[in-house]
């Protein structure tokens with residue numbers, strides 16, 4: 294980018310910053326839990342139309358897509374942010390109302406502001422300002438607000454069947470550094486059956502808890518795949534459910550959910566193969582019990598009425614540190630933000646895995662701090678959102694110039 298252009302870009306951000314923050318506040322004030330993104334989708338669509346995107350549409354699954362047409366000479370770029378957010382929990386524990394979108398101490402507060410209505414507003418405005426000013430990047434630029442990321446990434450997976458960009462940028466939190474990959478997430482369920490009896494005569498039954506207790510202890514000793522860059526695989530028992538509601542009955546079945554974070558190269562089959570012998574040994578220890586493992590699936594329904602049984606699997610991915618998209622993205626951001634930009638690995642999973650599986654090289658750039666995600670009292674520094682918008686603007690203008 295020329296020095297004159299850089300100055301232009303900075304002044305475009307200055308001029309539209311207040312409007313972008315006000316839009317972000319409206320987004321926070323519009324709750325959008327997975328499967329309930331309709332109102333936010335309408336808000337996002339209307340804002341894209343007002344800003345002058347060349348085309349704006351909502352697909353069958355409820356994803357909103359805005360297109361800024363390029364000059365036809367470059368590769369296409371997608372900025373991807375999700376519309377949904379996790380539950381705010383108890384509103385009384387929040388310092389400010391979770392759906393308030395209030396500004397205090399130089400930060401914008403509310404459920405989803407970091408994950409990821411802040412980044413979404415910044416990317417939507419960055420590209421929207423180009424549309425408004427009639428500035429067309431080399432290739433087409435898409436901004437996608439996708440549904441149901443928090444429950445496995447159904448929205449992005451479906452979107453990619455209709456729109457496949459040449460490269461993508463995911464807006465998950467990087468504190469305005471650049472991310473190039475993450476571990477995956479595979480949700481496994483260990484289902485154990487025993488024999489249900491009155492809790493006063495436990496010796497006549499087979500208690501499935503005895504098996505799962507052994508399994509939980511055994512997991513701690515499981516040799517997990519190590520990886521220098523990604524920090525190794527990890528496993529955490531999370532949900533624990535039984536087929537009983539009465540506390541004086543030994544349940545017939547108990548189910549333990551395992552949240553497995555896999556490094557690139559470790560597949561769901563590999564994960565199941567590591568747990569299977571352990572489960573078999575635990576079942577062997579408790580006579581009369583039976584156990585099996587399965588990948589957890591969710592029956593999802595979009596706000597548009599589409600349904601799908603979706604495996605709770607986020608693929609892992611990693612672009613090489615010297616991948617051209619990583620080098621270019623870093624260079625563009627360093628020049629736009631006038632500071633060094635670190636290349637990082639996300640600790641959590643994103644829709645980037647789905648994009649990479651569809652053959653789309655993907656980097657991450659998100660104006661939010663990872664420590665704020667899914668927390669009570671989620672917030673983002675206003676300055677970070679401003680820099681984020683500047684970063685997105687620079688990326689939107691430059692990434693189309695890379696080799697396809």
Ligand SMILES: [Zn+2]
Pocket residue numbers: 375408409442465
């Ligand atoms: Zn997110």
